[in-house]
Every structure is written in C-alpha cells, then in structure tokens.
Amino acid sequence: QEQTLASPPAGIHSPVGPLKEEIIKKILAEEKTQGLSDEWARLSLNYVENESKFDPSARNDAAGKMNDGSPAGGAGVFQLIPSTAKRYGVSEPILRFDPDVNIAVGVSMFKEMENRGLSPEQAISEITGSGQKYSGGSKHVNNIVQSFKAGAYTPDRTTITHVPVS
Numbered sequence: 001q002e003q004t005l006a007s008p009p010a011g012i013h014s015p016v017g018p019l020k021e022e023i024i025k026k027i028l029a030e031e032k033t034q035g036l037s038d039e040w041a042r043l044s045l046n047y048v049e050n051e052s053k054f055d056p057s058a059r060n061d062a063a064g065k066m067n068d069g070s071p072a073g074g075a076g077v078f079q080l081i082p083s084t085a086k087r088y089g090v091s092e093p094i095l096r097f098d099p100d101v102n103i104a105v106g107v108s109m110f111k112e113m114e115n116r117g118l119s120p121e122q123a124i125s126e127i128t129g130s131g132q133k134y135s136g137g138s139k140h141v142n143n144i145v146q147s148f149k150a151g152a153y154t155p156d157r158t159t160i161t162h163v164p165v166s
Contacts, residue, residue: 019054020054023054023056023077023099023103024045024054026099026100026103027041027044027045027048027077027103027106027107028041030103030104030107031044031107031110034107034108034111035111036107036110036111036114037114040110040111040113040114041110042148042152043110043120043123043124043148044078044106044107044110045152046144046145046147046148046152047078047110047124047127047144048077048078048106049147049152050140050143050144050147051074051078051079051128052076052077052078052079054077055077056076056077056097056098056099056102057076057097058074058075058076058077058079059074059075072129073093075093075096075097075102076096076097076098076099076102077099077102077103077106078102078103078105078106078109080096080102080105080106081129082096084105084109085105088105088108088109090105109127110123110127113126113127120145120148120149121141121145124141124144124145125141128140128141128144
C-alpha cells in the first residue's frame, strides 16, 4: 500500500518570476546531465507546465486540478506518485517535494521513455498513467502533446522561451 502524501516543505510557494526561472534552469541542467535530447527536453517542460506549473509544492487530484491532496499522491514539479518515486530509489515521501530529487527522477522518467523510442503521446500516456483511476485521461494527454507540438517551451540549454499556446 502506498504511503500518504506528505506536506510540502514550509516556505515554498507557487513559483513566479525568479523561482520559476530557477526551476526551469534546474530542469534544463538535469536534462543536459542525463543527455536528454532537445525534443524530449521540450516535451518534459510542457508536461511540467501542465502538471505543476513549475511549483515544487504542487499536489494534483485525479482530474489534474491543483489542490491540497491527491488521490494518486502526485507531488512536486514532476508530480511524482509514491510508486514511481520508489521505483527510482526515493523512499521518503517528503523527498518528492525536494526540487532537486523530484527533477532528477522526472528527467529520468523522460530519458527512459526516449531510450525506449516511444512517441510523445505514448510517453505522456505512460507517465500520467492514462487509463488508470488517477489519470486525467486522453484529453489530459492531448493537452500536453498539443502544447508540445505547438512549440511551447523551446530550450536551447542556456535560455528558455515560452510561446503561449491558445
């Protein structure tokens, strides 16, 4: 049985401005370290924008809406659920809110999908658990993939450009 979601660390608030930029820089640095391609780096940034808005304290419910508790236990920037965190060696629930830990695991998930040769749709479906009870479902997957295909979040490894998608 999965552990209950721990509370986010005190002092972390929804990121705007410098905090959001710091989180994006951490993600880009980790993607470079793990050798994630530019295309997959962009996909992961679109995923994070949709899932947590780059908020290290984010917790989502089954419909993908931000709230104070998640039936799936999604936590942090990459919305790590307990079973995924454990699979990548993170056994303490509170560590899922640590941006460095969360980002390292999140990027590892995307690198694994890239190495397996999955399409963006397949990867996002698998990462979000599409079809499982905590999933946002195929509409949720489509929102992320459409944003990705429209060119939102194009990393060049030193800067990040956000192109609003209507």
